[in-house]
Amino acid sequence: MLLKNVKVLRPKTTKIQKRNGIGYVYQVIGKSYKKDKKYTVENRKLIGKMIDEEWMIPNEYFEQYYPDVCVEQEIPEFSDTLRIGCFLVVQKIFRDLQIEDV
16 A cells, blocks of 8 residues: 555565566565576565655555655645635634633
């Protein structure tokens, strides 16, 4: 599950695999050799999804592999209409309960 409103710089040691035009970020955990096929396969773990060329949205496994990476949270912005709406509702409740002087 992706962490909401969080973005981090993609670590350089990760690999990106694109599916349906979306870049997914993988951490290589290890490698295993297939004797019958005679090639090496990487064992990878999905740690996030790309936003643009350098930023990614991490999931819960990102912190296991990069505990000291600074996570930058985006604060959701509300429109002025939503802000004034909340204020007006609270103001009306105070007036109805007659506690606006307190």
